[in-house]
Amino acid sequence: MRAVVVNCTLKGAPEPSNTDALAEVVAGDLRARGVEVQTFRAVDENIAPGVATDMGEGDGWPRIHDALMASEILIVATPTWVGRPSSLAQRVIERMDAMLSETDDNGRPVAYNRVAGVVVTGNEDGAHHVISEIAGALGDIGYTVPGQAWTYWHLGPGAGPNYLDTEQGREWSHKTGRAMASNLYAVAEALSARPVPAPPE
Template sequence: MRALVINCTLKRSPGTSNTEALAAVVEEELRARGVKVESIRAVDLDIPPGVETDLGPGDPWPGIHRTLLESEILVIASPTWAAHPSSVAQRVIERMDAMMSETDDTGRPVAFNRVAGVVVTGNEDGAHHVISEITGALNDFGYTIPGQAWTYWNQGPGPGPSYLDAEKGREWSASTGRAMASNLVAVATALAEHPMPAPPS
């Protein structure tokens, strides 16, 4: 089983990413459950805007798209900015929109029988809103969202220290992240054994 984690921080490598730090908890638990995990920092790839899978020469998205189709599990990790997902997360979602019209050789949407979850960090309130926006989009594309397929950390209400700068709430976020990984693997395994059929025409 494979998982792809897309870190949608605004910070280019090698900048320290609080979102990456919490996502790493989920990645560690996935690996402990036998999942091969690949992680990318989307901002490093200069993904152009658009709603197509391939925008031509220089577009890095087709490679990400291939990895999405090779992975049973997807985790989108995003910081909270003004109570919304990052602009990088929105860019990723917009590029994934093309998957709504792509089908496999059985007529199923290509995201069917894949599961997804969300990791959120932010030194302000709004994590639940970010989770709702991202999971809503992924569900539209065909991903199955297991119960409690998310973890978050925030310091809200009001601005405060970042995830790596404060201990408060970190163990809860880590425990919830481990539970998230367990739920993602359980549902991905169930779908592999009993896949959803193509929708009726």
């Protein structure tokens, strides 16, 4: 089984990313279950704006799209900015819109029988709003979003330290992240055994 993590931090590599650190908790649990995990930092991938799978020369999205097509699990990870997903998370969702018109050999939308979850970090509240926006979009595209397929970390209202700067709240976020990984894996296995059929005509 394969998984892809798309980290929508605004920080380019090799700058440490709070979002990457929490997403790695989920990825680590998936690896422990034998899942091969590939991570992309969207900010480093030159993802062009648009709603097509390939926007032409220099577009970095087709490489990520290929990885999505080769995987059963997707994790979209984003910081919270002004109570919303990052601009890069929105761009990723916009590019995934093209998947609505792509079908497999059995006539199913290509996101069918794949599962997805969400990781959110930020030293402000709004994580549940961000999770619902991204999970809703992924469901629209055709992914199956299991129950409790998310984890987040935040300090609540007001400014403060980031995830990497404090141990506060980490135990809960990590426990929830491990549950997320377990649920994603279990539902991916179930869909492999009993796939969702193509939509009726």
